[in-house]
Amino acid sequence: MNAQFAPATFAAAEPAAPQASTAEVQIDIRNVGKVYDSKATHQAVVALDGVSLRIKKGEFISLLGPSGCGKSTLLSIIAGFQSASSGQILQNGRPISKPDASRTVVFQDYALFGWMTVQQNVEFGLKAKGLPKAERADIARSLIKTVHLAGFEDKYPHQMSGGMKQRAAIARALAPDPDILLMDEPFGALDAQTRVLLQEEIARISTEAGKTVIFVTHGIDEAVFLADRVVVMSPRPGRVRDEVLVPLPRPRTAEMRSDPWFVSTVKDLWETLKPEWQKGD
Amino acid sequence: MEAEADAGRLPVETMRPRFTMIQNAFAGRPMRAAVGLTAFFAIWQAVTQLNLVDGFLLPSPVAIAEALWQLALDGSLWVHLGASLQRVAVGFLFACVVGLALGLICGWWRTVSDYVRPVIEALRPIPPLAWIPITILWFGLGDAASYFLVFLGAVFPVFIATYTAIRGLDRNQMNAALCLGAKPWQLFTDVLIPASLPIILPGLRIALGVGWMCVVTAELIAAQTGLGYLIQQSRMLFQINNVVAGMVTIGLIGFAMSAILERIERRVNAWAPSERS
Ligand SMILES: Nc1ncnc2c1ncn2[C@@H]1O[C@H](COP(=O)(O)OP(=O)(O)O)[C@@H](O)[C@H]1O
Ligand SMILES: [Mg+2]
DSSP states (O other): OOTTOOOEEEOTTSOSSTTOOGGGEEEEEEEEEEEEEETTTTEEEEEEEEEEEEEETTOEEEEEOOTTSSHHHHHHHHHTSSOOSEEEEEETTEEOOSOOTTEEEEOTTOOOOTTSOHHHHHHHHHHHHTOOHHHHHHHHHHHHHHTTOTTOTTOOGGGSOHHHHHHHHHHHHHTTOOSEEEEESTTTTSOHHHHHHHHHHHHHHHHHHTOEEEEEESOHHHHHHHOSEEEEEETTTTEEEEEEEOOOOSSOOGGGGGOHHHHHHHHHHHHHHHHHHHHHO | OHHHHHHHHHHHHHHHHHHHHHHHHTOSHHHHHHHHHHHHHHHHHHHHHTTSSOTTTSOOHHHHHHHHHHHHHTSHHHHHHHHHHHHHHHHHHHHHHHHHHHHHHHHHOHHHHHHHHHHHHHHTTSOHHHHHHHHHHHHOSSHHHHHHHHHHHHHHHHHHHHHHHHHTOOHHHHHHHHHTTOOHHHIIIIIIHHHHHHHHHHHHHHHHHHHHHHHHHHHHHHOSSSHHHHHHHHHHTTOHHHHHHHHHHHHHHHHHHHHHHHHHHHHHTTTSGGGOO
């Protein structure tokens, strides 16, 4: 553990790993901009402006920024839910144009299917793949075990707490065995204790599964605790403003929260971001 | 202080069981429904028996029951009831096909809805009764006229429920399904339909109720069978008991249809917040 490591911040324009071969870049965000035309007010909102980012396979990225800086917009363009106004995003060299099971999303409001049991929710993506029933059930059961929901297979979302719902949603997103997991403030609606538990859980799961993760949050400690690289965004217009490389080893464990590097990085980030975030409110 | 509180609590605890016993006897909605209906008919019977109302203007429930019994025995009740039910079924089916399809299309494509909805909203306020003259002109006096009037009454509630349901679909849920690789068919059957049933089914129930009212209206004027025709014919023969017997049948059948659909709704939408108490 490199306790003497100073927070490594880079200018946005400079690529994170300058000589990274294109082969290991999994997601290449090239100069992406997004403008929303508001019909009601006749005012265009520039949600994203010239965002560039290269993400390597297996990397855990935290997208950190105050609300309204375009994190969700960027994530949904990566997911393929909407298209960029300018620029493009490549996945393994091919432009992303629509949603695909190689990029699954975990939402802040869970977005579970309320009419399906946990088991059926997790099986959804497997059914879409056309897997036979028995195989589907087996994979889903083991994923439900992975997220510590064994015994709740036949429960409906409304019968579970927020934390349990999010565990189910994570299992559902992992089911199609995606290359990339996209998470939009997944723990934002949970109470503090549940949030900490799930942070450790996602740290474990993402390391075990070896997935590329893009994790959107406005929690500084959460961003630093989970990520290999924290991408700091600033609002109006949404831009990448800073990057912080996190030298802590993976999997991340609870005691790293008291690591001096962790503590000072979180504090420094807060000090630099405070003026901007106060403006936002 | 604590002792005082305890002393205060004691009587309440002992009184509780007696309250729940009384509550249990009236527990369950079917029980309360039965009590309400019985009371209604009992008061009605009392009012007529005490001659507070002229028996010719309002026959007593017992007299109506007798009339119903006679109609059932000579078979005419079943003929008329069957005719009405068949008409409402056909008209309602048409209304469902058109209302669901149009609601789905307008809910999904905003541009289409911008063109279609003003037309629908302009047709909707015209009561089925006002359609009767032109309906007879178009379809004559027969089943087709009744089908058309039931259709007119039922299609708007079906459309509005479907449109509202599709408009209210959760964007994130749809996106979740898409990113999990759902094909259009799976999106439709596993997400879109179950997600919208909590709004569509109550709409269908209301539509069936309206359709039931419309079929009787149609039969009053434009048919030779059915409960509406029975009422009209009995009126001309001054068989006031049969008039009210027809009305009571309409009421009870409508009530039963609504109750059955509500049961189905409860089962299908058990997961939805509105169905939990
Ligand atoms: N569908 C939309 N239509 C218009 N404006 C939008 C829409 N979605 C987001 N915005 C605007 O874009 C900006 C970025 O939003 P968002 O991506 O949700 O930010 P974040 O997730 O960081 O809070 C905000 O100013 C927001 O109001
Ligand atoms: Mg957001």
